[in-house]
Amino acid sequence: MPAPTPSTLHQQLRLATKEPHHALDHHPLMARLLAPDVSRDEYGDALAAMHGIYATTEAALLTYLARSPELFDYASRRKLPALEADLAALGRQAVAVTVPLPAIDGTGALFGMLYTLEGATLGGQFIAARLRQQGAGDLPMQFYTVYGEQVRPRWLAFLENAEQRCPSAEYPSAVATAVALFEGISRHLDTCRQP
Numbered sequence: 462m463p464a465p466t467p468s469t470l471h472q473q474l475r476l477a478t479k480e481p482h483h484a485l486d487h488h489p490l491m492a493r494l495l496a497p498d499v500s501r502d503e504y505g506d507a508l509a510a511m512h513g514i515y516a517t518t519e520a521a522l523l524t525y526l527a528r529s530p531e532l533f534d535y536a537s538r539r540k541l542p543a544l545e546a547d548l549a550a551l552g553r554q555a556v557a558v559t560v561p562l563p564a565i566d567g568t569g570a571l572f573g574m575l576y577t578l579e580g581a582t583l584g585g586q587f588i589a590a591r592l593r594q595q596g597a598g599d600l601p602m603q604f605y606t607v608y609g610e611q612v613r614p615r616w617l618a619f620l621e622n623a624e625q626r627c628p629s630a631e632y633p634s635a636v637a638t639a640v641a642l643f644e645g646i647s648r649h650l651d652t653c654r655q656p
């Protein structure tokens with residue numbers, strides 16, 4: 462008998478992105494962030510690559526939400542300024558995206574993209590704690606500590622908002638967009654590693 466489809470949007474998103482998340486956090490560029498001997502250059506490589514992703518997706522989110530502001534307040538959650546501050550402190554240039562990333566063509570796609578970016582703040586908290594443990598706490602970490610103590614409350618508020626505002630007919634689109642974004646990020650990281 463096939464496994465039943467989980468009921469909530471969050472359950473569906475988490476299940477569908479489990480493997481692509483695993484692929485992403487094991488990508489050589491990302492995995493180095495957790496290595497005990499991570500260098501300042503490797504840390505900068507990961508942030509420089511992420512800039513292209515956030516520049517593209519945050520612009521798409523803000524454009525879409527300007528037309529439907531009742532769906533979510535993303536403007537107060539932008540992470541690009543923190544990322545740019547870290548890159549400036551490291552003296553590094555951003556790397557633009559050259560692979561396709563999913564577009565936002567409806568409410569489902571909106572919440573699929575938001576899920577991926579908001580969930581990444583949980584991973585960021587984990588990465589920042591690990592870097593401090595490894596003695597690399599002097600690296601500029603505005604991006605990975607972007608919500609400070611508010612990571613968990615803001616995550617829960619996002620999930621609650623998503624369950625309320627995303628109609629169940631849009632769940633397949635949310636799931637497809639989140640998976641496509643994870644896969645797009647992995648492909649972008651591949652291009653960043655090519656000489």
Ligand code: HEM
Nearest residue numbers: 475485486491492494576577578579580581583584585587
């Ligand atoms: C080295 C890289 C990464 C590591 C080590 C990592 C680690 C983690 C961890 C530990 C969690 C669970 C946190 C918790 O439940 O308290 C998490 C959740 C999550 N991460 Fe990552 N992450 C990484 C990269 C990313 C990236 C680049 C993205 C997307 C841009 C991402 C998206 C997510 C999402 C959406 C969740 C929420 C999963 C859920 O629904 O519970 N992560 N990550």
